[in-house]
C-alpha cells in the first residue's frame with residue numbers, strides 16, 4: 001500500500017485500466033483524469049461504489065484537467081503514470097493517421113506529468129505507440145528507462161489467444177512472443193513459441209502459423225472494424241495494468257514492452273518492442289532474447305522502420 005498511480009484519459013482504455021488497477025487492491029489511490037468535465041469524477045464515483053461488492057480498498061480520484069495544467073496537482077506523488085489520452089482509430093484508419101492530433105495531446109500531457117510527477121515511471125499507450133513513447137520521453141526529459149510503451153503484452157496475448165483457439169487448448173498451455181513495433185513491423189518470434197512446451201512449428205503447419213501471425217498483426221484493426229466507433233480496450237487495459245503492477249511491486253517480471261534499446265541485439269538509439277525486466281524505476285534492463293538469424297534480421301529491420309518515424313516526432 002501507499003502507492004499512487006495516475007491514468008491520464010478517462011475514455012474506454014483509461015477507465016478500464018483504472019478499474020483493473022483498483023481491483024488489484026495494491027494501490028492506495030488511482031487518479032483518473034480527463035479534459036471532459038465531470039467524466040473522470042463520475043467514473044471515479046462509480047468505481048468507488050463498486051468497492052464493497054468487489055472487496056477492494058483502493059480509492060479512485062477523478063479530476064478534470066485544463067490545457068494550462070489546471071487540476072494536475074492531483075497527480076503529485078504518483079509512482080506511475082499511464083497515458084491513454086488521445087483519439088482512437090476509426091474503421092479504415094491506420095495508427096499513423098493519428099500521429100499529428102495525438103502528438104499535440106500527448107506532448108501537453110507529458111509536459112504536465114514532468115512538472116507535477118517528476119519522479120514517475122510513465123507507461124504510454126496512446127497511438128501511434130512507438131512514436132508517442134518517444135515523444136513522451138522527449139517532452140518529459142525523463143531518463144529513458146522511466147518511459148516505456150505498451151504494445152507487446154497485448155500483441156503477445158492476441159497471438160496466444162489465436163493459437164489456443166486454433167488448437168482447442170487452454171491459453172495457459174500456449175506461450176508466444178512478438179517483438180518489434182506495434183503494427184506493420186511487429187516481429188513474431190516463432191522460435192520462442194510453444195504449446196505445452198513443444199515448439200509451435202511441431203504442432204501447427206507453417207501456413208497456419210503465418211495466418212495467425214497476420215491476424216495478430218491486424219488484431220487491433222479487426223476489433224475496430226467490428227466496433228465501428230472506437231478501438232479495443234479490454235485486452236489493452238489488462239496489458240497496461242499488468243505492466244503497472246510489475247512496476248509497483250518492483251517485481252522484475254520480464255514483459256514485452258516498447259523500451260529504449262541501446263546496444264542490445266546490435267540495435268541502438270530507438271524505442272522498440274523488446275522483452276524488458278520491469279521494476280520500481282522502470283526498465284531495469286532489456287533482455288536479449290535468443291533469436292534465430294531470420295528473427296534478428298526482422299527485428300533490426302523493424303528498428304530501422306521505427307527509427308525514422310521517431311526522429312520526426314520531435315518536430316510535432
Ligand SMILES: NC(=O)c1ccc[n+]([C@@H]2O[C@H](COP(=O)([O-])OP(=O)(O)OC[C@H]3O[C@@H](n4cnc5c(N)ncnc54)[C@H](O)[C@@H]3O)[C@@H](O)[C@H]2O)c1
Nearest residue numbers: 009010011012013034035085086087088125126127150236
Ligand atoms: N497501445 C495499444 O496497444 C493500444 C490499444 C488500444 C488503444 N490504444 C490507444 O489508446 C488511446 C485511447 O483509446 P480509447 O479507446 O480510450 O479512446 P477514447 O476516445 O475512449 O478515450 C480517449 C480519452 O482521452 C481524453 N483526452 C483527450 N485529450 C486529453 C488530454 N489532453 N488530457 C486528458 N485526457 C484527454 C478524451 O477526452 C477521451 O476521454 C488511443 O490513442 C488508442 O489508439 C492503444
